[in-house]
Amino acid sequence: MTSWAERVLAGDVRAISRALSAIEDGRAEAEHLLRQLFPHTGRAAIVGITGAPGSGKSTLVDRLAGRYRREGRTVGIVAVDPSSPFTGGAILGDRIRMQGHAADRGVFIRSMATRGWLGGLAERTAEAAWVLDAAGKDVILVETVGVGQDEVEVARLADCTVVVLVPGMGDDVQNLKAGLMEIADVFVVNKADLPDAGRFERQLRAMLEMAPERDGWRPRLLPTVAIEDQGTAPLAEAIDQFAAAMRGKGRESQRRIEHWKRRLVLLLERRLAERVSRQIDERALDALAIQVAAREKDPYAAVDEALAKAGIA
Ligand SMILES: Nc1nc2c(ncn2[C@@H]2O[C@H](COP(=O)(O)OP(=O)(O)O)[C@@H](O)[C@H]2O)c(=O)[nH]1
Ligand SMILES: [Mg+2]
Structure with missing residues (x-):
């Protein structure tokens, strides 16, 4: 059986469409696929x-x-x-x-x-x-x-x-x-x-x-x-x-490094946001916002608290 990644690599239109939909919807399976495709990009x-x-x-x-x-x-x-x-x-x-x-x-x-x-x-x-x-x-x-x-x-x-x-x-x-x-x-x-x-x-x-x-x-x-x-x-x-x-000019590599640096930052942000949002739901966020609005807590302390809850800091 040919895998999804193999079919994408072969240019299979349906496999490509499915991949783009998975990315669009932010589905976890997209990441697995992208990892397999990466060496071919x-x-x-x-x-x-x-x-x-x-x-x-x-x-x-x-x-x-x-x-x-x-x-x-x-x-x-x-x-x-x-x-x-x-x-x-x-x-x-x-x-x-x-x-x-x-x-x-x-x-x-x-x-x-x-x-x-x-x-x-x-x-x-x-x-x-x-x-x-x-x-x-x-x-x-x-x-x-x-x-x-x-x-x-x-x-x-x-x-x-x-x-x-x-x-x-x-x-x-x-x-x-x-x-x-x-x-x-x-x-x-x-x-x-x-x-x-x-x-x-x-x-x-x-x-x-x-x-x-x-x-x-x-x-x-x-x-x-x-x-x-x-x-x-x-x-x-x-x-x-x-x-x-x-x-x-051999500058492509410099541009490439800068490109990947930006993308790594974007990925890091996404990963962190995902981890935090798994622990801090909308209601927990509301509770923190209420405290900050009432000046009971400063926003930095609130963020530290959220990070601590997510096990990051
Ligand atoms: N006069 C003129 N109209 C153009 C030209 N290129 C595009 N258009 C028209 O501008 C409108 C918007 O074009 P579109 O390609 O959809 O723009 P987009 O929103 O930037 O993707 C359409 O009605 C096109 O026909 C051009 O070179 N000259
Ligand atoms: Mg357009």
């Missing part, structure tokens, strides 16, 4: 695509996927949209936009439901990418809405992070979130067909010229018109060039 290029809702991320992802397929590369797509429930409009839209790839066995598309996730968004998304990596996909595109800290963290777990901006939409250069500036390896000004796109691009370019290099790489800025598949070839090239630059 690290081969795929994981590309994070982040930006405001409606900026054209799904359209871009679809066009990039088409490009990679024409080059003979297989593609995994993970779309994370915390704002919409699994059956919500945005995800349905993604499905429709991407249905051109539905019959292609070289593309695996999955929307992740994130409702009810208490944190852990970045970690679970990374685990989903890890399954697709083990399943042999060459490029994994992770689409995420770049709004909160969690989403920024998702993007940081990618090998290459693409930040999608659009002219107008209040995305004035001055308003660009510092967080997004920091994580971008490649900036895309999508909807370059809109009026004012040129001005927006020039503003952005001027700002990028002043930004310091990171790992010997200055973030690229590329205009695209995703609906017309314009500019996606240079975008795919820039992503490849970035990967090559990181390899060539």
